[in-house]
Amino acid sequence: MSPVPSSVRCHVVTGKGGTGKTTVAAALALALAADGRQVLLVETEGRQGIAQLFDTPPLPYEERRVAVARGGGEVRALAIDVEEALLEYLEMFYNLRRAGRALRRVGAVDFATTIAPGLRDVLLTGKVKEAVTRRHDGRPVYDAVVVDAPPTGRITRFLNVTGEMAGLTRSGPIKTQSDGVMAVLKSPQTAVHLVTLLEDMPVQETADAIAELTAVGLPVGSVVVNMAAEPALPEPALSRAAGSGLTGADLAPGLAAAGLQDVAGLADALAAEATEHARRWAAQDELRDEVEALGRPTVELPLLPGPIDLGALFELAGRLEQHLRTEVAA
């Protein structure tokens, strides 16, 4: 049974700093794991944000189960350690694991990743590619791989490793490796999702990133509007407050009816807050239009009260699952 049939197996999640891309990546992994699917959630920035979200000890360089989803689905998480990834790579291609360890002791691994700036990204994306294409008994080990990727400002360079390495190595093992990675990342089985808030800068960066990704042929997926709040004012009042603004006189009768004395300009203060709220809301609506104009499938996730815990992640996952369904249906 596959309720969410989709050709996309590699979901790359990016967004401007502070938009909650790690949270969205984790929720997406849970959504994809529903109905007994196997999902790998990959951390690339070494911040251990995933461990914090799932309330587990810091993740080692090892695929560890962090959550169980509906129908026996599983989310495993992996925090990629660049040095470990390089050692793995040395072993895979040159059978040099032990020598690699010795090299690390003298700081040579750090040195190599420093010399070739793109090498880091080659190793990180290489590991992602390996997980996406890993097979066991003739079928893929993971139904989906979700990558908590670098922020929008660096995402294109991060994913476009071939472009990055082109000026540096025209041949050799890094070149071969990055070509292989690109074949997966530019295929229809990959989608780069962009997380944004309804704020100026994140929406602008999202638009920029879509343009950059498209220019180098990387497949853009959905735009996720995160932390969308509901207006607290009812509709006619909302427009009125956003337009001409409210005054204390507008609120005084209602407040008096509830026995609230208008002391110390309470009504005026509340009117000022309500007006600010309504204007922020109007500004958000304009940004909503801008997001829509980007022409990508869009999903809104609500601003949840309190800190993000596993329950909150499942709530967000529910919304994302619904979005994935409508995406496939469309």
Add this chain to the structure above:
Amino acid sequence: MTQTTERTRRHPRPPAPAAPEALPLELAELVTDPGTRIVVCCGAGGVGKTTTSAALALAAAEAGRTVVVLTIDPARRLAQSLGLVELDNEPRRVDVPEARGELHAMMLDMKRTFDDIVVAHSTPERAQQILENPFYQTLSSSFAGTQEYMAMEKLGQLRAGDRWDLIVVDTPPSRSALDFLDAPNRMSRFLDGTMIRLLTAPSRTGFRIASASFVFFSRIISKILGGQLLRDISSFVAALDTMFGGFRERATATYELLRRPGTWFLVVATPEPDALREASYFVDRLSAEQMPLAGLVLNRTHPPTTTALSATRAEGAAEEVLEAGAADAELAAGALRVHAERMAQATREQHLADRFTSAHPEVAVRTVPAAAGDVHDLDGLRGMADALTGPDGDTPTGVPRRRILPARRR
């Protein structure tokens, strides 16, 4: 009730812990003090470092100083808000009507800055040779740390010129706050690196006695990186070497510049756990490096217009208003719910700020309300400058600017 008194006496309640009270951060004094020559704004990505830098620079210029703000990666809107179509690698005068001083803005172009160093320190032929080297091209445009290094380099240049009363620097959006201090050193260590020389010039004197393990090592490095890359690096380092050997010295010099009197660091954060965690790291790091910290700018806070009504009471009142069913009850109830949300958010933010202050009681704090930080034009920037530099106690609600909510009475 003797039993109760008895119990109270035997188990006296400990006195309520004093609420941590942050020190006020008086930024007007800081940026107008003739002794202040450099202000470095640092913090996590997306907290408003660039806008804070620009607003402080504007405040200083309006106070009569000649100021340049060095931004690293400004949003187009900020450039526009400064009245500049495009920022580039040279300071451009910003037209600020009625300012007594001068405001200039520039954006770091790391490749251009690097190219300029190369050209300034070598003969035209050598410079050409370096500029065309594929390894140099990658290094100068995408090397992890180049941006941080070049920001320091540019800062050094601006400071050396002595044209500026004040230089305000915005730091690169590094992966972690710490990269900014580490990168210049790491990069100079690399460019000065003995390892690279050993690796790329194994025939050089002093390396004839290469150990077997080293030969093995260099073979692996060359396997990983490819022979052609090593040759590119080799010729680049050779060219650089004859030109100037002192990358490390330059990095050390700029690093020392940051520790000199007249330089102040300002940590910027938003009242969110991640941003404040980064701010904490930064505070610890600056203190470990003996860098002078001016304080914390807590940007985008949500202080309520009134604190006369708590969140709980506002929620309750909203229900009562609806039950009473007066005219416009929906509107009043809505406004009360808006206030309840606002109070809840402000309480959360104040709690996070208090936790920061408990951990770093010596760090002065200035809060900047969200509305002031939404900058689209010069007026918006001036609004933020006012919020940053206004006197601590002078606010419409009477809540000092180091706080979001009034201190709770005990």
